[in-house]
Amino acid sequence: MTAEVIYGNVLAESMRNEMKEEVDKLKENGIVPGLTVILIGSDPASQSYVKGKQKASDKVGIHSDLIELPSDTTEQALLDLIHQLNNDEKVHGILVQLPLPKHIREQVVIETIDPSKDVDGFHPINIGRMIAGKDTFFPCTPYGIIQMLKSKNIEIEGKNAVVVGRSNIVGKPVGQLLLNENATVTYCHSRTKNMQAYTKSADILIVAVGRAHFLSGDDIKEGSVVIDVGVNRLETGKLTGDVDFESAKEKAAYITPVPKGVGPMTITMLLHNTIKSAKKYYNFS
Numbered sequence: 001m002t003a004e005v006i007y008g009n010v011l012a013e014s015m016r017n018e019m020k021e022e023v024d025k026l027k028e029n030g031i032v033p034g035l036t037v038i039l040i041g042s043d044p045a046s047q048s049y050v051k052g053k054q055k056a057s058d059k060v061g062i063h064s065d066l067i068e069l070p071s072d073t074t075e076q077a078l079l080d081l082i083h084q085l086n087n088d089e090k091v092h093g094i095l096v097q098l099p100l101p102k103h104i105r106e107q108v109v110i111e112t113i114d115p116s117k118d119v120d121g122f123h124p125i126n127i128g129r130m131i132a133g134k135d136t137f138f139p140c141t142p143y144g145i146i147q148m149l150k151s152k153n154i155e156i157e158g159k160n161a162v163v164v165g166r167s168n169i170v171g172k173p174v175g176q177l178l179l180n181e182n183a184t185v186t187y188c189h190s191r192t193k194n195m196q197a198y199t200k201s202a203d204i205l206i207v208a209v210g211r212a213h214f215l216s217g218d219d220i221k222e223g224s225v226v227i228d229v230g231v232n233r234l235e236t237g238k239l240t241g242d243v244d245f246e247s248a249k250e251k252a253a254y255i256t257p258v259p260k261g262v263g264p265m266t267i268t269m270l271l272h273n274t275i276k277s278a279k280k281y282y283n284f285s
């Protein structure tokens, strides 16, 4: 079997066009959705992601501000800034780019963001709501993955979904969203024994470990759906996934590429969450 490639950039483009129309309607009613991104330090990868977010926001008409702070910014200064943004009525979404410098406690920062402005969906209140199956801000990468599956009418209910990786921002929440869609979910991680037995049984395989070509065609089931969340920068400067695309493509029914796969959908769902937040703030339906 040769897989159909699910291009996240194509789906992202069409969703952003729809969002632009929605934002235009909001603007006619005097509402301008606002996103503030805080970037600490000068990591080139982070700077490049943040630029992508700015560009995408501009395209759909979301007002976006970037606050760049030096890597020696104190935790207290960051918390003060977050409090100020929590109280700023023009700001509907706050995103603190991760990872943070080691002297700043990530969890304290996340829990300081007002849950109603937590467009990353990382605040415990929003995680709790997600686990309870309630509507809330869902983490952007997992939410984007669900959109990609739905765009191809891929059935989730009753399917064996295997998630490789258990990070708080991708692995854990994507498993939860798949469970909410009635999949049977298994998590694999660095301590899993005989991981291949699990990956080869997966109807839907989500790979989010952050290691280039961690899995290949030998590790997957014929006719499965393979979602590659890896963002690995090779020495050549090229971006590659956690899955060896060429070999996996020969066995899967659907597969996502890197780049042009999950990444563009992550940004799209950030825009979606920001618009949702602005609408909620103004009670706009």
Ligand SMILES: Nc1nc(=O)c2c([nH]1)NC[C@@H]1CN(c3ccc(C(=O)N[C@@H](CCC(=O)O)C(=O)O)cc3)C=[N+]21
Pocket: 048, 049, 052, 095, 096, 097, 098, 099, 120, 140, 231, 239, 258, 259, 260, 261, 262, 263, 264, 265, 266, 267
């Ligand atoms: N608070 C927070 N929220 C995040 O959502 C967050 C974060 N911190 N820290 C870093 C990760 C990473 N991330 C990506 C988003 C888009 C692409 C993306 O669009 N990639 C393009 C290629 C970009 C390129 O070529 O460099 C693609 O896959 O086609 C990648 C990675 C969001 N993150």
